[in-house]
Amino acid sequence: MTELKLIDxxxxxxxxxxxxxxxxxxxxxxxxxxxxxxxxxxxxxxEPEAVGCKTLARGLSDIAAMGATPRFCLLSLAIPAWAxxxxxxxxxxxxxxxxxxxxxxxxxxxxxxVCDIMVCGQVAKGKALRRDGAKPGDHIYVSGDLGGNARxxxxxxxxxxxxxxxxxxxxxxxCMDISDGLSLDLHRLCLASGVSADLDTIPVATGATxxxxxxxxxxxxxxxxxxxxxQLTGIKRIGTIRKxxxxxxxxxxxxxxxxxxxxxx
Amino acid sequence: MTELKLIDxxxxxxxxxxxxxxxxxxxxxxxxxxxxxxxxxxxxxxEPEAVGCKTLARGLSDIAAMGATPRFCLLSLAIPAWAxxxxxxxxxxxxxxxxxxxxxxxxxxxxxxVCDIMVCGQVAKGKALRRDGAKPGDHIYVSGDLGGNARxxxxxxxxxxxxxxxxxxxxxxxCMDISDGLSLDLHRLCLASGVSADLDTIPVATGATxxxxxxxxxxxxxxxxxxxxxQLTGIKRIGTIRKxxxxxxxxxxxxxxxxxxxxxx
Numbered sequence: 001m002t003e004l005k006l007i008d009x010x011x012x013x014x015x016x017x018x019x020x021x022x023x024x025x026x027x028x029x030x031x032x033x034x035x036x037x038x039x040x041x042x043x044x045x046x047e048p049e050a051v052g053c054k055t056l057a058r059g060l061s062d063i064a065a066m067g068a069t070p071r072f073c074l075l076s077l078a079i080p081a082w083a084x085x086x087x088x089x090x091x092x093x094x095x096x097x098x099x100x101x102x103x104x105x106x107x108x109x110x111x112x113x114v115c116d117i118m119v120c121g122q123v124a125k126g127k128a129l130r131r132d133g134a135k136p137g138d139h140i141y142v143s144g145d146l147g148g149n150a151r152x153x154x155x156x157x158x159x160x161x162x163x164x165x166x167x168x169x170x171x172x173x174x175c176m177d178i179s180d181g182l183s184l185d186l187h188r189l190c191l192a193s194g195v196s197a198d199l200d201t202i203p204v205a206t207g208a209t210x211x212x213x214x215x216x217x218x219x220x221x222x223x224x225x226x227x228x229x230x231q232l233t234g235i236k237r238i239g240t241i242r243k244x245x246x247x248x249x250x251x252x253x254x255x256x257x258x259x260x261x262x263x264x265x
Numbered sequence: 266m267t268e269l270k271l272i273d274x275x276x277x278x279x280x281x282x283x284x285x286x287x288x289x290x291x292x293x294x295x296x297x298x299x300x301x302x303x304x305x306x307x308x309x310x311x312e313p314e315a316v317g318c319k320t321l322a323r324g325l326s327d328i329a330a331m332g333a334t335p336r337f338c339l340l341s342l343a344i345p346a347w348a349x350x351x352x353x354x355x356x357x358x359x360x361x362x363x364x365x366x367x368x369x370x371x372x373x374x375x376x377x378x379v380c381d382i383m384v385c386g387q388v389a390k391g392k393a394l395r396r397d398g399a400k401p402g403d404h405i406y407v408s409g410d411l412g413g414n415a416r417x418x419x420x421x422x423x424x425x426x427x428x429x430x431x432x433x434x435x436x437x438x439x440c441m442d443i444s445d446g447l448s449l450d451l452h453r454l455c456l457a458s459g460v461s462a463d464l465d466t467i468p469v470a471t472g473a474t475x476x477x478x479x480x481x482x483x484x485x486x487x488x489x490x491x492x493x494x495x496q497l498t499g500i501k502r503i504g505t506i507r508k509x510x511x512x513x514x515x516x517x518x519x520x521x522x523x524x525x526x527x528x529x530x
Binding site for chain 1: 266268271272274275278279280281282283284286288289291294296297298299300301302304305306336337339340341342343344349350353354357358361364365366367368369370371372373374375376377379381383385528529
């Protein structure tokens with residue numbers, strides 16, 4: 001079982017709908033959940049404020065990818081015996097740093113710490129950015145250098161690109177955030193849009209390897225496409241959308257395997 | 266640290282709001298999250314359909330407690346190595362039995378299976394049932410017998426009281442679902458309303474003990490108060506709201522300790 005296959009199976013089940021974008025769109029609201037597990041997304045030894053901050057930042061990155069503005073969040077938290085009252089309070093303080101109202105959630109206990117954030121964002125009805133609008137000829141962009149978080153062993157605090165997301169409303173034809181790595185996430189965007197992609201320039205973060213930039217994951221930069229060239233501070237053009245087998249991504253003419261992070265591999 | 270104390274601390278933090286009801290109210294929508302952990306809320310040996318069904322049922326019970334109608338849900342799932350593809354698909358099928366659209370979520374892996382459901386419900390603006398409206402003299406009701414799930418070692422599928430919740434709009438002065446046990450949940454309702462309560466009649470499920478009915482938890486019946494006597498099929502009057510020290514619950518005149526389930530005790 002791979003994540004892609006399980007999600008594909010889910011989308012085909014009667015009773016599911018809207019699965020596939022970074023958020024689910026309901027009228028002028030968008031919704032995402034993001035789960036972090038001790039030993040997978042963070043370690044016991046990490047600063048609790050940083051873990052709390054990252055939890056919400058990951059959800060906010062999905063909100064940014066829709067061009068939305070965050071309104072509130074709910075947090076479910078399963079606490080293991082090692083997490084003291086002081087640890088837990090520092091975790092919440094890190095989460096609250098984002099100034100997004102925390103309005104509820106659930107508490108439980110487990111052997112590993114698990115936290116799941118639900119974030120609700122707002123965006124003009126019908127205007128939310130989606131993954132499925134890329135067309136042949138569109139320019140492909142990312143919002144910054146890639147591979148930096150893999151280089152730093154995933155210790156960097158993600159900076160959700162909320163302001164850029166809002167600017168892309170009406171401009172980007174497709175948008176998502178890079179959470180699992182460019183090669184896998186661009187593959188997903190291309191699958192959703194029914195197109196393929198030619199990459200020519202990869203903006204590799206200083207000190208990172210090309211492999212980390214392509215497949216490293218947790219960069220939380222926005223990946224988006226546009227019909228016309230865009231002039232926005234910090235964005236980098238990386239290639240062109242092509243007509244072709246849906247989901248195929250090439251780098252300098254050679255097929256690039258979607259080799260990003262898969263939880264079940 | 267107790268759950269009550271942590272939640273009390275959270276409510277006093279700048280940046281939190283609306284914490285305390287079964288759901289967070291945002292315009293005409295209500296939101297809840299509910300987390301289930303392997304070994305705490307279910308066992309590996311349980312039928313996967315039953316685990317999936319229970320996951321959403323617990324969230325739907327919160328929606329019922331607000332008098333709302335469920336609109337959609339998102340599920341975050343951390344899958345351990347023991348949960349095969351077949352197990353996972355059967356789990357989702359159990360969840361989808363409730364006919365509430367599953368519209369997104371997240372996937373991860375962990376050593377224990379952890380699932381967190383977010384449910385969104387809809388209710389006329391300003392009409393959602395809350396915990397803080399009980400007044401001295403109000404009648405206290407439950408929607409059915411208590412202790413049955415504790416008697417059955419928590420294997421019963423909860424039946425969310427959605428139809429009853431909708432009927433209570435405009436009638437109940439306060440409402441919540443009994444997830445952690447009558448003694449603890451009524452204590453919470455009384456604290457939120459700034460009142461105390463006198464219980465006189467406890468509807469004990471056949472074969473259950475009085476202790477299971479008072480403190481057993483996971484009954485998922487509605488606990489609600491009303492200014493006037495209510496005649497609704499299946500509901501049972503259990504006592505009266507009194508002026509007194511907020512949160513104090515008495516049974517037959519004797520103080521009843523809030524001894525329901527606490528995840529951190």
